[in-house]
Amino acid sequence: xxxxxxxxxxxxxxxxxxxxxxxxxxxxxxxxxxxxxxxxxxxxxxxxxxxxxxxxxxxxxxxxxxxxxxxxxxxxxxxxxxxxxxxxxxxxxxxxxxxxxxxxxxxxxxxxxxxxxxxxxxxxxxxxxxxxxxxxxxxxxxxxxxxxxxxxxxxxxxxxxxxxxxxxxxxxxxxxxxxxxxxxxxxxxxxxxxxxxxxxxxxxxxxxxxxxxxxxxxxxxxxxxxxxxxxxxxxxxxxxxxxxxxxxxxxxxxxxxxxxxxxxxxxxxxxxxxxxxxxxxxxxxxxxxxxxxxxxxxxxxxxxxxxxxxxxxxxxxxxxxxxxxxxxxxxxxxxxxxxxxxxxxxxxxxxxxxxxxxxxxxxxxxx
Amino acid sequence: xxxxxxxxxxxxxxxxxxxxxxxxxxxxxxxxxxxxxxxxxxxxxxxxxxxxxxxxxxxxxxxxxxxxxxxxxxxxxxxxxxxxxxxxxxxxxxxxxxxxxxxxxxxxxxxxxxxxxxxxxxxxxxxxxxxxxxxxxxxxxxxxxxxxxxxxxxxxxxxxxxxxxxxxxxxxxxxxxxxxxxxxxxxxxxxxxxxxxxxxxxxxxxxxxxxxxxxxxxxxxxxxxxxxxxxxxxxxxxxxxxxxxxxxxxxxxxxxxxxxx
Numbered sequence: 001x002x003x004x005x006x007x008x009x010x011x012x013x014x015x016x017x018x019x020x021x022x023x024x025x026x027x028x029x030x031x032x033x034x035x036x037x038x039x040x041x042x043x044x045x046x047x048x049x050x051x052x053x054x055x056x057x058x059x060x061x062x063x064x065x066x067x068x069x070x071x072x073x074x075x076x077x078x079x080x081x082x083x084x085x086x087x088x089x090x091x092x093x094x095x096x097x098x099x100x101x102x103x104x105x106x107x108x109x110x111x112x113x114x115x116x117x118x119x120x121x122x123x124x125x126x127x128x129x130x131x132x133x134x135x136x137x138x139x140x141x142x143x144x145x146x147x148x149x150x151x152x153x154x155x156x157x158x159x160x161x162x163x164x165x166x167x168x169x170x171x172x173x174x175x176x177x178x179x180x181x182x183x184x185x186x187x188x189x190x191x192x193x194x195x196x197x198x199x200x201x202x203x204x205x206x207x208x209x210x211x212x213x214x215x216x217x218x219x220x221x222x223x224x225x226x227x228x229x230x231x232x233x234x235x236x237x238x239x240x241x242x243x244x245x246x247x248x249x250x251x252x253x254x255x256x257x258x259x260x261x262x263x264x265x266x267x268x269x270x271x272x273x274x275x276x277x278x279x280x281x282x283x284x285x286x287x288x289x290x291x292x293x294x295x296x297x298x299x300x301x302x303x304x305x306x307x308x309x310x311x312x313x314x315x316x317x318x319x320x321x322x323x324x325x326x327x328x329x330x331x332x333x334x335x336x337x338x339x340x341x342x343x344x345x346x347x348x349x350x351x352x353x354x355x356x357x358x359x360x361x362x363x364x365x366x367x
Numbered sequence: 368x369x370x371x372x373x374x375x376x377x378x379x380x381x382x383x384x385x386x387x388x389x390x391x392x393x394x395x396x397x398x399x400x401x402x403x404x405x406x407x408x409x410x411x412x413x414x415x416x417x418x419x420x421x422x423x424x425x426x427x428x429x430x431x432x433x434x435x436x437x438x439x440x441x442x443x444x445x446x447x448x449x450x451x452x453x454x455x456x457x458x459x460x461x462x463x464x465x466x467x468x469x470x471x472x473x474x475x476x477x478x479x480x481x482x483x484x485x486x487x488x489x490x491x492x493x494x495x496x497x498x499x500x501x502x503x504x505x506x507x508x509x510x511x512x513x514x515x516x517x518x519x520x521x522x523x524x525x526x527x528x529x530x531x532x533x534x535x536x537x538x539x540x541x542x543x544x545x546x547x548x549x550x551x552x553x554x555x556x557x558x559x560x561x562x563x564x565x566x567x568x569x570x571x572x573x574x575x576x577x578x579x580x581x582x583x584x585x586x587x588x589x590x591x592x593x594x595x596x597x598x599x600x601x602x603x604x605x606x607x608x609x610x611x612x613x614x615x616x617x618x619x620x621x622x623x624x625x626x627x628x
Binding site for chain 1: 415416417436437438439440441442444445446448451452453454455456457458461462464465466468469471473474476521
């Protein structure tokens with residue numbers, strides 16, 4: 001009697017009435033595959049448009065012809081001038097690719113920080129990368145030394161170093177073994193960020209005629225993208241993002257909290273440090289080549305989660321492609337209206353879109 | 368399966384677990400009881416290596432705990448916490464699917480066998496009617512059952528539970544206990560559960576360990592471990608209030624039978 005009753009599951013009657021075929025895991029995985037195809041198509045279309053449109057508009061067939069000839073080595077008949085080819089290959093293509101890589105890095109870093117800190121408001125800049133980079137850039141503007149290595153100036157160098165130093169300091173000053181390590185990280189990040197912001201304000205105050213240069217960096221721009229810079233930044237961003245992607249399992253463990261993650265086989269301390277380092281590295285490389293571009297890293301992962309749920313294995317690749325597509329489109333918009341800072345465009349595009357999504361709460365999604 | 372040898376855990380210089388030695392054999396079912404602050408939850412954390420030991424040794428399945436990495440521990444012991452909160456909206460089956468993480472390949476992710484284990488765990492705990500619901504919208508009791516299903520999906524030879532019935536109504540308290548008995552008897556799962564309800568513990572667990580101020584003060588059959596003296600001294604209440612019953616002999620016989628295999 002005891003065993004027979006024990007074998008009956010809880011609420012067996014109701015469980016039986018509703019078979020388990022409607023399980024959402026498969027549906028979401030299928031939706032993610034469809035999403036990947038759609039976003040990839042969107043990205044490619046945006047890139048072709050991005051290369052074609054600008055102060056000189058080029059027909060899509062010319063753009064495709066040039067790309068096919070130069071990148072794929074196809075024997076396409078040449079119907080365009082040298083100048084056209086130079087615009088595509090030397091100006092627009094590196095810019096579009098930079099936008100894609102930066103957008104990818106910011107979105108992956110944003111998804112990582114949100115998952116790791118278990119905080120929907122986290123973005124790639126939450127642990128001080130932004131303020132560190134900004135202060136570094138501002139100091140570079142104040143120093144009357146001009147040096148260029150691989151097309152990177154002092155500004156880029158100090159921005160990169162500033163971003164990574166800020167995160168390192170935040171991590172070291174937080175209490176990773178305390179009772180609330182993530183809260184400690186967030187609060188330390190906030191404190192250090194405030195301190196660095198004060199330094200930035202001071203630097204801007206002292207910068208006089210160079211204020212505009214700092215200001216321009218703070219708003220973010222892909223103007224001035226070049227192959228050499230891309231060649232340095234892309235491996236860092238793509239490499240870090242790829243390494244984050246293969247740690248999706250750990251990121252999933254963190255969904256239920258650190259203790260639960262440990263019970264699910266995640267080496268919490270190591271994974272936390274590694275994921276923080278990788279996401280910070282991607283962010284630092286992104287802000288170094290493009291300045292502070294907001295909203296991509298915050299909004300894209302949320303939009304993706306709305307569609308496919310919080311499984312990092314689906315969220316990370318979709319965020320990567322989505323972030324790339326969004327920034328290519330935003331940069332195109334920035335160029336079309338006369339070279340305004342792309343950070344302004346991402347905010348103008350991103351905020352209303354995000355708000356409208358949040359209002360259409362479909363699956364009980366809330367922040 | 369689980370061997371504790373003079374285990375001590377200290378917080379800020381105070382011993383929370385003050386020298387506990389406990390052997391739990393494979394397929395055994397043990398209830399840990401004791402007053403608040405007796406060190407029950409800390410003892411569970413010590414078993415899984417989350418509470419640093421100030422002394423003593425822990426062995427899991429014959430291996431010293433400090434020689435096992437986290438994935439190896441997760442494949443030997445599943446833990447049902449009292450509660451967990453989620454930062455993002457997450458369907459019930461997605462939460463349960465987290466139980467498969469220790470078995471997942473880092474690159475390829477979940478395989479069909481993982482999906483099957485998730486579906487089986489959901490069915491076994493009886494959560495079919497909650498599929499697709501955001502786990503954050505559920506009642507505390509339903510969330511507790513989701514965490515139980517997660518641990519069942521983890522499919523470890525030992526299951527540790529920290530007050531698995533606190534938020535449950537009477538019927539679900541009983542059905543949860545019956546599920547634990549079933550996991551033990553049908554699958555041979557070793558079960559160690561922290562419980563506050565002495566009646567529930569005595570009815571469904573053949574062995575009870577009583578913890579008081581970080582020490583095991585009684586360990587054995589419910590009738591012996593929960594004697595009137597222990598209840599009076601450890602819990603500080605009149606034994607009549609605890610209403611300890613034991614199952615009828617026939618039920619007890621089947622429930623205490625050692626699992627086949």
